[in-house]
Amino acid sequence: MALTHRSTNLLKPLSAAVPFTSSLRRLFSTDDATAITVETSVPFTGHKCDPPPRTIDTTPKELMTFFRDMATMRRMEIAADSLYKAKLIRGFCHLYDGQEAVAVGMEAAITKKDCIITAYRDHCIFLGRGGTLVEAFTELMGRRDGCSRGKGGSMHFYKKESGFYGGHGIVGAQVPLGIGLAFAQKYSKEEHVAFALYGDGAANQGQLFEALNMAALWDLPAILVCENNHYGMGTAEWRAAKSPAYYKRGDYVPGLKVDGMDAFAVKQACKFAKEHALKNGPIILEMDTYRYHGHSMSDPGSTYRTRDEISGVRQERDPLERIRKLILSHDIATEKELKDIEKEIRKEVDEAIAQAKESPMPDPSELFTNVYVKGFGVQSFGADRKEVRAILP
Amino acid sequence: MWGIIRQKVGAGGFPVPILEQSLPRLRPAVSAWRRYSSAAKEMTVRDALNSALDEEMSADPKVFLMGEEVGEYQGAYKISKGLLEKYGPDRVLDTPITEAGFAGIGVGAAYYGLRPIVEFMTFNFSMQAIDHIINSAAKSNYMSAGQINVPIVFRGPNGAAAGVGAQHSQCYAAWFGACPGLKVLAPYSSEDARGLLKAAIRDPDPVVFLENELLYGESFPISAEALDSSFCLPIGKAKIEREGKDVTITAFSKMVGYALKAAEILAKEGISAERFVTKQVINLRSIRPLDTATINASVRKTNRLVTVEEGFPQHGVGAEICTSVIEESFIYLDAPVERIAGADVPMPYAANLERMAVPQVEDIVCAVKRACYRSVPMTATA
Numbered sequence: 108m109a110l111t112h113r114s115t116n117l118l119k120p121l122s123a124a125v126p127f128t129s130s131l132r133r134l135f136s137t138d139d140a141t142a143i144t145v146e147t148s149v150p151f152t153g154h155k156c157d158p159p160p161r162t163i164d165t166t167p168k169e170l171m172t173f174f175r176d177m178a179t180m181r182r183m184e185i186a187a188d189s190l191y192k193a194k195l196i197r198g199f200c201h202l203y204d205g206q207e208a209v210a211v212g213m214e215a216a217i218t219k220k221d222c223i224i225t226a227y228r229d230h231c232i233f234l235g236r237g238g239t240l241v242e243a244f245t246e247l248m249g250r251r252d253g254c255s256r257g258k259g260g261s262m263h264f265y266k267k268e269s270g271f272y273g274g275h276g277i278v279g280a281q282v283p284l285g286i287g288l289a290f291a292q293k294y295s296k297e298e299h300v301a302f303a304l305y306g307d308g309a310a311n312q313g314q315l316f317e318a319l320n321m322a323a324l325w326d327l328p329a330i331l332v333c334e335n336n337h338y339g340m341g342t343a344e345w346r347a348a349k350s351p352a353y354y355k356r357g358d359y360v361p362g363l364k365v366d367g368m369d370a371f372a373v374k375q376a377c378k379f380a381k382e383h384a385l386k387n388g389p390i391i392l393e394m395d396t397y398r399y400h401g402h403s404m405s406d407p408g409s410t411y412r413t414r415d416e417i418s419g420v421r422q423e424r425d426p427l428e429r430i431r432k433l434i435l436s437h438d439i440a441t442e443k444e445l446k447d448i449e450k451e452i453r454k455e456v457d458e459a460i461a462q463a464k465e466s467p468m469p470d471p472s473e474l475f476t477n478v479y480v481k482g483f484g485v486q487s488f489g490a491d492r493k494e495v496r497a498i499l500p
Numbered sequence: 501m502w503g504i505i506r507q508k509v510g511a512g513g514f515p516v517p518i519l520e521q522s523l524p525r526l527r528p529a530v531s532a533w534r535r536y537s538s539a540a541k542e543m544t545v546r547d548a549l550n551s552a553l554d555e556e557m558s559a560d561p562k563v564f565l566m567g568e569e570v571g572e573y574q575g576a577y578k579i580s581k582g583l584l585e586k587y588g589p590d591r592v593l594d595t596p597i598t599e600a601g602f603a604g605i606g607v608g609a610a611y612y613g614l615r616p617i618v619e620f621m622t623f624n625f626s627m628q629a630i631d632h633i634i635n636s637a638a639k640s641n642y643m644s645a646g647q648i649n650v651p652i653v654f655r656g657p658n659g660a661a662a663g664v665g666a667q668h669s670q671c672y673a674a675w676f677g678a679c680p681g682l683k684v685l686a687p688y689s690s691e692d693a694r695g696l697l698k699a700a701i702r703d704p705d706p707v708v709f710l711e712n713e714l715l716y717g718e719s720f721p722i723s724a725e726a727l728d729s730s731f732c733l734p735i736g737k738a739k740i741e742r743e744g745k746d747v748t749i750t751a752f753s754k755m756v757g758y759a760l761k762a763a764e765i766l767a768k769e770g771i772s773a774e775r776f777v778t779k780q781v782i783n784l785r786s787i788r789p790l791d792t793a794t795i796n797a798s799v800r801k802t803n804r805l806v807t808v809e810e811g812f813p814q815h816g817v818g819a820e821i822c823t824s825v826i827e828e829s830f831i832y833l834d835a836p837v838e839r840i841a842g843a844d845v846p847m848p849y850a851a852n853l854e855r856m857a858v859p860q861v862e863d864i865v866c867a868v869k870r871a872c873y874r875s876v877p878m879t880a881t882a
Contacts, residue, residue: 222612224608255643255644258642258644258645259643263643263644265648266647267647272612272648273648274643274644277636280604280631280632280636282604283600283601283602283603283604283605283607283632284632285608286604286605286608287604287605287606287607287608287609287610287612288608288611288612291609291611291614292612294564294590294609294614314600314601314604317596317598317602318601318602318604318605320598321595321596321598321605324596325593476646477641477642477645478641478642478680478681479641479683479705480641480704480705481703481704481705483734483735483736483789485736485789486792487680492827493827
């Protein structure tokens, strides 16, 4: 069946070459000083650039943080699935479980002064940028205390003070916007970069190439990150792109292909990209990743991919499992301790949902707020203009 | 001669410069603040826009200009002349011919806090970037509940020029004017151009600024107040260009000039008829927010309304004004609202057909007469 013939590429076995510390001393999970060297699962592939090395230094603390952050993201997305089925979340809900390594690895390489902009699969990026579970669930349920006060919904999470510029519903639009952020950072003479995330579906958008051309002409510190989960909604990459080597699609712009299920590979790539962008202008990172859910909650995700493929990736390449194995092999925590952390996270998520449910719906007057920053006292109208009108402040 | 001049001066205090090229220009001492200036300056709309851009770029280092040919070419219509030399290539950027790309980059820069001015060579090309204008710019403040505001200006010539054909002649006032979250401005005179552009650049919300190519070379008197670098016109307020009490004519951009000419013609005819028909001409200035207060107040005074616009008639600006007046001031109307708009066809090239596709002064005169029961409405032919 045509569907499966490419899927074997997705099942790259985790490298067993994880260095084992011979010391019997138990490493403390809060230890920030001991250096542990890890190797990425596969080497990087470069396009018009020399790829960074695949050995990376980390610490027990970082490993534990990766575990905790990814487990929280995983739990949040699974809980969102249940909430959607319970009709507490309406409209669109695009889940990120499976792709957590990209969000977590990127955050580890950058600061909150660097900008991130992404499309609609934004819940976990929001968490990575410092958003809370309560803010996320409340927004998903359309309540007043949501991060966008209930006015945005799943696709429109923002956190400007931590450099997160959304949350965008129009496929591909976020790429020129992200390059605009990079423009502004350069204009303001700041030594920061902007990451514009997009999927393999968006990678064929014309506006991406228009904006990339300008980024290259003007040497903007823009990093384009293609989160290639191999399916643009229901269309496999080889059916949508003549050249699915997205890291090469920049042509004159250098690119790097990265195992997006390996948080350390992501971290290394983002660090490399930031240094590159600040000196030489734009670069493309292609994150080879996978989503377990369908495109959105209205897509089962199994009509265009086999269940074997999905479970195969989960078994061989799950980002959370990779970190778990690293933690266990380095003796930083026991199996039980990790399970306890996951139980704790589950409890946190349940509490956040309970708190979110308590939040009221936005006040009807909020229909008319934030249309403008400066409304000049202009009138705005509801469906029946004679009945519902408001003055915009 | 004195009769004509008295009329000119009495009607709003601003002499109408376009028609009367051959008549000597009188400097009326009517308005109080004009007493201080001995000779009013004249300024083309082009220079007015250029000076506004210059002053705002000088006052705020966050303001920058980007668009096709705005830098080294000095502007496709020379609106940005001299700005590259003065502010350098970091602030005056020549873009490739990629509207979707550079409009998106502009909006992204505005998200970050800069104040971009994005020039479209004409608004016909804004359609390539319209997703960024509407979805990325206009709606962001609302979707983010105030976290992300977008202080951007999209400007350029709008509407018909002369002989440029169907793809280069559309008026976008109605389409952009429909969208909540946008502000849409349409200047007429040089004072409008200066004041509204400066207000637009200072505004924290996305503004669509609709200029007109054929007005760029027009000269208008400009006061000392309007020449001051702090001069700003309020957004959302229309201007009464000419006082009158028999019929209200609303117009914006180039059509304001036509409406004023029509008012002149009718005034002259009025002298010979038994009744002196005066028209209140309203220059809308702002398409969104629309100054319905001024329009309604005027209609309540005159009881008759003629709306004039250059764009397509269906779902146009005139349609909105008409409905607004019916909702607010129905009992004050003594006649049905008359609507003059562009023809309901793509713009033809042949000069005679083009002339039929765009409102002419005679069309406005005709409509006013109908509204005032001065003529029998004709049925359409062909």
